Amino acid sequence: MANHKSALKRIRQSEKRRVINRYYHKTARTVLKVLRNEEDKAAATLQLPSVISLLDKLVKKNIIHKNKAANLKSKLTKHVNKLA
Template structure:
Protein backbone atom coordinates (compact mmCIF):
# COMPACT_ATOMS: atom_id res chain seq x y z
CA UNK A 1 0.00 0.00 0.00
CA UNK A 2 1.12 3.55 -0.65
CA UNK A 3 2.81 5.55 2.08
CA UNK A 4 2.45 9.12 0.82
CA UNK A 5 -0.68 11.22 1.17
CA UNK A 6 -0.53 12.18 -2.49
CA UNK A 7 -0.30 8.54 -3.55
CA UNK A 8 -3.31 7.63 -1.41
CA UNK A 9 -5.28 10.50 -2.94
CA UNK A 10 -4.25 9.40 -6.44
CA UNK A 11 -5.55 5.88 -5.68
CA UNK A 12 -8.89 7.32 -4.57
CA UNK A 13 -9.11 9.54 -7.64
CA UNK A 14 -8.24 6.78 -10.09
CA UNK A 15 -10.79 4.43 -8.53
CA UNK A 16 -13.55 7.05 -8.84
CA UNK A 17 -12.53 7.87 -12.42
CA UNK A 18 -12.48 4.17 -13.31
CA UNK A 19 -16.09 3.77 -12.14
CA UNK A 20 -17.17 6.82 -14.16
CA UNK A 21 -15.40 5.53 -17.28
CA UNK A 22 -17.00 2.10 -16.90
CA UNK A 23 -20.43 3.71 -16.62
CA UNK A 24 -19.94 5.88 -19.72
CA UNK A 25 -18.51 2.98 -21.73
CA UNK A 26 -21.33 0.63 -20.74
CA UNK A 27 -23.93 3.28 -21.54
CA UNK A 28 -22.48 3.75 -25.01
CA UNK A 29 -22.30 -0.01 -25.64
CA UNK A 30 -25.94 -0.40 -24.62
CA UNK A 31 -26.95 2.46 -26.91
CA UNK A 32 -25.08 0.85 -29.82
CA UNK A 33 -26.70 -2.51 -29.10
CA UNK A 34 -30.16 -0.91 -29.10
CA UNK A 35 -29.43 0.90 -32.35
CA UNK A 36 -28.22 -2.29 -34.05
CA UNK A 37 -31.35 -4.11 -32.90
CA UNK A 38 -33.60 -1.35 -34.25
CA UNK A 39 -35.52 -2.33 -37.38
CA UNK A 40 -37.51 0.86 -37.92
CA UNK A 41 -35.52 3.33 -40.00
CA UNK A 42 -37.14 6.49 -38.62
CA UNK A 43 -36.33 5.67 -34.99
CA UNK A 44 -32.85 4.50 -35.97
CA UNK A 45 -32.20 7.81 -37.74
CA UNK A 46 -33.30 9.63 -34.57
CA UNK A 47 -31.05 7.51 -32.35
CA UNK A 48 -27.94 7.69 -34.54
CA UNK A 49 -26.82 11.26 -33.61
CA UNK A 50 -27.18 10.48 -29.90
CA UNK A 51 -25.04 7.36 -30.20
CA UNK A 52 -22.46 9.20 -32.30
CA UNK A 53 -22.30 11.88 -29.63
CA UNK A 54 -21.67 9.27 -26.94
CA UNK A 55 -18.87 7.73 -28.99
CA UNK A 56 -17.29 11.14 -29.60
CA UNK A 57 -17.36 11.86 -25.87
CA UNK A 58 -15.67 8.52 -25.14
CA UNK A 59 -12.96 9.27 -27.68
CA UNK A 60 -12.47 12.79 -26.35
CA UNK A 61 -11.96 11.45 -22.82
CA UNK A 62 -9.57 8.72 -24.09
CA UNK A 63 -11.86 5.95 -22.89
CA UNK A 64 -11.73 4.52 -26.41
CA UNK A 65 -9.33 5.35 -29.24
CA UNK A 66 -10.46 7.96 -31.75
CA UNK A 67 -10.04 5.52 -34.66
CA UNK A 68 -12.19 2.93 -32.89
CA UNK A 69 -14.87 5.56 -32.41
CA UNK A 70 -14.66 6.43 -36.11
CA UNK A 71 -14.96 2.77 -37.11
CA UNK A 72 -17.96 2.22 -34.85
CA UNK A 73 -19.69 5.36 -36.15
CA UNK A 74 -19.11 4.23 -39.72
CA UNK A 75 -20.56 0.76 -39.07
CA UNK A 76 -23.59 2.21 -37.32
CA UNK A 77 -24.21 4.67 -40.16
CA UNK A 78 -23.98 1.81 -42.68
CA UNK A 79 -26.48 -0.18 -40.64
CA UNK A 80 -28.94 2.69 -40.43
CA UNK A 81 -28.64 3.42 -44.16
CA UNK A 82 -29.24 -0.26 -45.01
CA UNK A 83 -32.59 -0.29 -43.19
CA UNK A 84 -35.63 -0.20 -45.45
Protein backbone atom coordinates in the same frame (compact mmCIF):
# COMPACT_ATOMS: atom_id res chain seq x y z
CA MET B 1 0.29 -0.12 0.59
CA ALA B 2 1.22 3.44 -0.28
CA ASN B 3 3.06 5.52 2.30
CA HIS B 4 2.80 9.03 0.87
CA LYS B 5 -0.24 11.28 1.06
CA SER B 6 -0.03 12.00 -2.65
CA ALA B 7 0.04 8.29 -3.49
CA LEU B 8 -3.01 7.68 -1.30
CA LYS B 9 -4.83 10.53 -3.02
CA ARG B 10 -3.87 9.17 -6.44
CA ILE B 11 -5.31 5.76 -5.47
CA ARG B 12 -8.60 7.42 -4.47
CA GLN B 13 -8.72 9.45 -7.68
CA SER B 14 -7.93 6.45 -9.85
CA GLU B 15 -10.69 4.35 -8.29
CA LYS B 16 -13.22 7.16 -8.65
CA ARG B 17 -12.24 7.68 -12.29
CA ARG B 18 -12.36 3.93 -13.00
CA VAL B 19 -15.94 3.67 -11.77
CA ILE B 20 -17.04 6.69 -13.83
CA ASN B 21 -15.30 5.43 -16.98
CA ARG B 22 -16.85 1.99 -16.49
CA TYR B 23 -20.30 3.58 -16.30
CA TYR B 24 -19.74 5.58 -19.50
CA HIS B 25 -18.39 2.54 -21.34
CA LYS B 26 -21.30 0.34 -20.27
CA THR B 27 -23.82 3.03 -21.23
CA ALA B 28 -22.24 3.33 -24.66
CA ARG B 29 -22.38 -0.42 -25.23
CA THR B 30 -26.05 -0.47 -24.28
CA VAL B 31 -26.89 2.39 -26.65
CA LEU B 32 -24.98 0.69 -29.48
CA LYS B 33 -26.83 -2.56 -28.88
CA VAL B 34 -30.19 -0.78 -28.97
CA LEU B 35 -29.33 0.93 -32.26
CA ARG B 36 -28.04 -2.29 -33.84
CA ASN B 37 -31.25 -4.12 -32.92
CA GLU B 38 -33.50 -1.34 -34.26
CA GLU B 39 -35.64 -2.51 -37.18
CA ASP B 40 -37.40 0.76 -38.03
CA LYS B 41 -35.37 3.06 -40.28
CA ALA B 42 -37.05 6.25 -39.06
CA ALA B 43 -36.34 5.46 -35.41
CA ALA B 44 -32.77 4.42 -36.18
CA THR B 45 -32.19 7.63 -38.14
CA LEU B 46 -33.35 9.65 -35.15
CA GLN B 47 -31.11 7.70 -32.75
CA LEU B 48 -27.95 7.83 -34.88
CA PRO B 49 -26.91 11.47 -34.22
CA SER B 50 -27.17 11.03 -30.44
CA VAL B 51 -25.10 7.84 -30.58
CA ILE B 52 -22.45 9.53 -32.71
CA SER B 53 -22.38 12.44 -30.29
CA LEU B 54 -21.95 10.04 -27.35
CA LEU B 55 -19.03 8.30 -29.10
CA ASP B 56 -17.37 11.65 -29.77
CA LYS B 57 -17.70 12.57 -26.09
CA LEU B 58 -16.11 9.26 -25.07
CA VAL B 59 -13.18 9.96 -27.39
CA LYS B 60 -12.80 13.43 -25.91
CA LYS B 61 -12.65 11.92 -22.40
CA ASN B 62 -10.14 9.24 -23.53
CA ILE B 63 -12.50 6.39 -22.70
CA ILE B 64 -12.31 4.90 -26.19
CA HIS B 65 -9.78 5.43 -28.97
CA LYS B 66 -10.65 7.80 -31.81
CA ASN B 67 -10.17 5.11 -34.46
CA LYS B 68 -12.52 2.75 -32.63
CA ALA B 69 -15.13 5.49 -32.50
CA ALA B 70 -14.64 6.17 -36.21
CA ASN B 71 -15.09 2.47 -37.02
CA LEU B 72 -18.22 2.24 -34.89
CA LYS B 73 -19.73 5.37 -36.45
CA SER B 74 -19.03 4.06 -39.93
CA LYS B 75 -20.56 0.64 -39.25
CA LEU B 76 -23.62 2.12 -37.55
CA THR B 77 -24.19 4.56 -40.40
CA LYS B 78 -23.99 1.72 -42.92
CA HIS B 79 -26.41 -0.32 -40.80
CA VAL B 80 -28.94 2.52 -40.61
CA ASN B 81 -28.68 3.23 -44.34
CA LYS B 82 -29.20 -0.46 -45.14
CA LEU B 83 -32.48 -0.64 -43.22
CA ALA B 84 -35.56 -0.73 -45.43
